[in-house]
Amino acid sequence: MSWAGHFRATLVLGIPLVGSQIGLMLMNTTDTVMLGWYGIEELAASVLASQAYFIVMIFGAGFSQAVMPMAAQAAGEDDSRGVRRSVRMGLWVSLLYCLFAMPLLWRTETILLAFGQDPGVAALAGQYMQIAMWALPPTLLGHALRAFLSAIERAQIIFVTTLVAAALNVGINWALIFGNWGAPEMGIQGAAIATLLVNLVMFAAMAVYAAHQKDAAHYELFVRFWRPDWPAFFDVLRLGLPISITILAEVGMFTASSLIMGWIGVVPLAAHGIAMQISAIAFMVPLGMAQAATVRVGRAYGRRDPVGVSRAAAATSVLCAGFALAGALLMWTMPELLIGLFLDKSEVGGVDVAVYAVPLLLVAAAFQLVDSAQVVGAGLLRGMKDTAIPMVIAIASYWLAGLPLAYVLGIPAGLGGIGVWTGLAAGLALAAFAMNFRFLMLRPRL
Numbered sequence: 001m002s003w004a005g006h007f008r009a010t011l012v013l014g015i016p017l018v019g020s021q022i023g024l025m026l027m028n029t030t031d032t033v034m035l036g037w038y039g040i041e042e043l044a045a046s047v048l049a050s051q052a053y054f055i056v057m058i059f060g061a062g063f064s065q066a067v068m069p070m071a072a073q074a075a076g077e078d079d080s081r082g083v084r085r086s087v088r089m090g091l092w093v094s095l096l097y098c099l100f101a102m103p104l105l106w107r108t109e110t111i112l113l114a115f116g117q118d119p120g121v122a123a124l125a126g127q128y129m130q131i132a133m134w135a136l137p138p139t140l141l142g143h144a145l146r147a148f149l150s151a152i153e154r155a156q157i158i159f160v161t162t163l164v165a166a167a168l169n170v171g172i173n174w175a176l177i178f179g180n181w182g183a184p185e186m187g188i189q190g191a192a193i194a195t196l197l198v199n200l201v202m203f204a205a206m207a208v209y210a211a212h213q214k215d216a217a218h219y220e221l222f223v224r225f226w227r228p229d230w231p232a233f234f235d236v237l238r239l240g241l242p243i244s245i246t247i248l249a250e251v252g253m254f255t256a257s258s259l260i261m262g263w264i265g266v267v268p269l270a271a272h273g274i275a276m277q278i279s280a281i282a283f284m285v286p287l288g289m290a291q292a293a294t295v296r297v298g299r300a301y302g303r304r305d306p307v308g309v310s311r312a313a314a315a316t317s318v319l320c321a322g323f324a325l326a327g328a329l330l331m332w333t334m335p336e337l338l339i340g341l342f343l344d345k346s347e348v349g350g351v352d353v354a355v356y357a358v359p360l361l362l363v364a365a366a367f368q369l370v371d372s373a374q375v376v377g378a379g380l381l382r383g384m385k386d387t388a389i390p391m392v393i394a395i396a397s398y399w400l401a402g403l404p405l406a407y408v409l410g411i412p413a414g415l416g417g418i419g420v421w422t423g424l425a426a427g428l429a430l431a432a433f434a435m436n437f438r439f440l441m442l443r444p445r446l
Contacts, residue, residue: 001308001311003311003315006296006308006311006312006314006315007315007318007319009153009296009315010289010292010293010296010312010315010316010319011319012153013150013153013155013292013295013296014288014289014291014292014316014319015288016155016156016158016159017150017155017158017159017288017289017291017292018284018285018287018288018289019159019162019163019288020146020155020158020159020162020288021284021287021288022281022284023159023162023163023165023166024162024166025280025281025284026166027165027166027169027198028050030166030169030170030173031046031050031169031173031191031194031195032046032047032050034173034174034177034178034191035177035188035191037178038177038178038187038188039187041120041121041124042124042187042188044118044121045121045122045123045124045125045128045188046124046125046128046188046191048112048117048121048122048125049108049125049126049128049129049132050128050132052105052108052111052125052129053105053129053132053133053136054251055248055251056101056104056105056136057136057139057140058244058247058248058251059244059247059248060094060097060098060101060136060140060244061140061143061244061247062240062241062242062243062244062245062246062247062248063090063093063094063097063140063236063237063240063241063243063244064090064094064140064143064144064146064147064240065143065147065240065243065382066090066235066236066239066240066243066387067086067087067090067144067147067148067151067236068147068150068151068291068294068295068298068382069239069294069298069382069383069384069385070082070086070090070232070235070236070239070385071083071086071087071147071148071151071152071298072150072151072294072295072297072298072299072302072383073298073299073301073302073383073385074086074151074302075151075152075298075299075302076298076299076300076301076302076303076305077302077303078303079302080218080219083148083151083152083219084219084220084221085229085232086232086235086236087144087145087147087148087219087221088221088225088229088232089228089229089232089233089235089236090144090147090148090236090240091141091144091145091221091225092228092233092236093233093236093237093240094137094140094141094143094144095137095140095141097140098136098137098140101136102133102134102136105129105132105133105136106129106130106133108122108125108126108129108130109122109123109125109126109129110126112125112126124188127188127189127192128188128189128191128192129192130192131189131192131193131195131196132192132195132196134196135195135196135199135200138196138199138200138202138203138204139199139203141203141207142199142202142203142206145203145206145207145210146158146206148210148216148219148221149206149209149210149216150291150292150294150295151295151298151299152215152216152219153295154209154213154215154216155292157205157206157209157213158206161201161202161205161206162202164201164205165198165199165201165202166198168197168198168201169194169195169198172190172193172194172197172198173190173191173194175190176189176190176191176193176194177190177191177194178190207222210222239385239387240387242387242388242390242391243382243387243391245391245394245395246378246387246390246391246394246395249391249394249395249398249399250394250398252398252399253398253399253402253403253424253427254276254424256403257272257403257406257420257424258272258273258276260406260407260410260411260420261410261417261420263411264410264411264416264417264420267352267353267356268356268416268417270353270356270357271353271354271356271357271360271417272357272360272417272420274339274353274357275357275360275361275364275421278331278338278339278361278364279364279367279368279371282324282327282331282368283368283371283372283375285320285323285324285327285372286320286323286324286371286372286375286376287375289316289319289320289323289376289379290316290320290375290376290378290379291379292316292379293312293313293316293317293320293376293379293380293383294379294380294382294383295383296312296313296315296316296383297309297312297313297316297379297380297383297384298382298383298384298385299312300312301383301384306443309383309384309443310443312383313380313439313443316376316379316380317373317376317380317436320372320373320375320376321369321372321373323372324368324369324371324372324373325369327365327368328365328366328368328369329365331361331362331364331365331368332362332365335357335358335361335362336354336358338361339354339357339358339361340354356417359417359418360417360418360421363418363421363422363425364421366425367421367424367425367428370425370428370429370432371428371432373429373432373436374397374428374429374431374432374435376436377390377431377432377434377435377436377438377439378390378394378435380435380436380439381435381438381439381442384439384442386438386442389438390435390438393431393434393435393438394431396430397427397428397430397431397434398427398428398431401426401427401430402423402424402425402426402427402428402430403423403424403427404423405422405423405426405427406419406420406421406422406423406424406427407420407423408423409422409423410423
């Protein structure tokens with residue numbers, strides 16, 4: 001394939017994946033905004049419950065993500081049976097994980113009370129979770145199907161289903177949270193029902209597509225689904241557990257950074273939250289493109305095509321660098337405008353938060369470049385089924401370098417939020433260098 005062909009193929013696969021990531025984020029934002037309209041106590045409860053759900057879900061999603069390189073390499077080898085084995089056992093592992101995780105989610109109220117949370121808020125969070133927890137199986141099974149459809153380069157259906165689900169989420173929330181359109185007013189439980197329904201819809205749509213669309217049905221994913229394939233099952237566990245730990249290490253670093261900002265003060269913490277939200281939205285672009293990198297490299301690796309691996313990696317890296325630079329330029333040139341989208345300066349303390357957030361966003365602009373490079377590096381390595389060493393790199397970079405430096409610069413050195421963000425950027429830069437260097441070292445071995 002020519003260079004132009006690689007760039008075109010990466011964009012055709014990557015843009016729908018980027019769009020689906022943005023759609024998923026919009027669903028979470030919709031829940032937060034609407035519950036904020038409904039009541040402060042409900043909003044606080046949903047924040048606690050959704051963070052707990054997210055941590056459990058994102059860890060389980062690592063096993064689903066292991067399906068992507070396995071299926072992509074098998075597809076590159078034109079091995080339909082290998083694709084079917086990896087996806088089917090990915091679905092099995094996801095279901096098994098849910099059996100262990102859901103009892104923990106059921107005890108959300110008890111766990112929050114043990115951590116000293118307000119009893120009223122903990123009770124509301126428990127009510128939310130006892131409904132929303134049933135969304136975990138369709139969510140994780142949906143992630144496995146997303147990995148399959150990405151691996152066979154049919155990502156458009158992922159984008160369409162996510163877009164429909166995001167719109168549906170708005171409507172169900174509007175009806176069930178507030179009691180509009182003749183529906184009962186259910187408050188936070190209405191938001192939980194919306195979460196459950198939209199995830200069921202997304203999973204069902206992708207399952208129907210996988211079973212009946214010509215190119216996908218060829219793999220016969222659900223034929224004799226009950227039959228185990230233990231080598232593939234343990235391959236999913238072997239590849240997926242390091243991915244889960246890697247994701248948890250990064251999520252944990254950002255969670256811990258919020259604690260550090262809270263030690264600095266309320267205004268810095270609020271400003272940090274705004275900068276994090278803007279960065280998270282921008283991060284959806286390299287995250288989607290990194291998934292495309294895993295598929296493109298995995299397929300080339302599967303067919304033993306070293307030139308294809310190199311060109312797929314280079315095309316994705318260049319595109320991601322371009323998108324990251326565009327996002328950074330927006331943050332550099334119009335930080336006040338971006339911050340204003342998340343803040344009412346007429347509220348008490350609003351101006352102080354906005355003033356504090358501007359320099360954070362300027363650091364976050366540079367942060368985008370290294371964050372993009374590290375997530376693409378991880379995606380490239382996953383395409384070659386290399387997940388254990390990237391896990392070690394992530395833990396060392398985030399928890400032994402980035403987070404301690406963020407604390408030292410932020411508090412003992414007295415740099416405040418800028419110091420914290422500089423430390424985070426340094427940890428991501430170290431991870432970016434190490435992961436991309438490892439890819440370059442592994443690539444000649446093909």
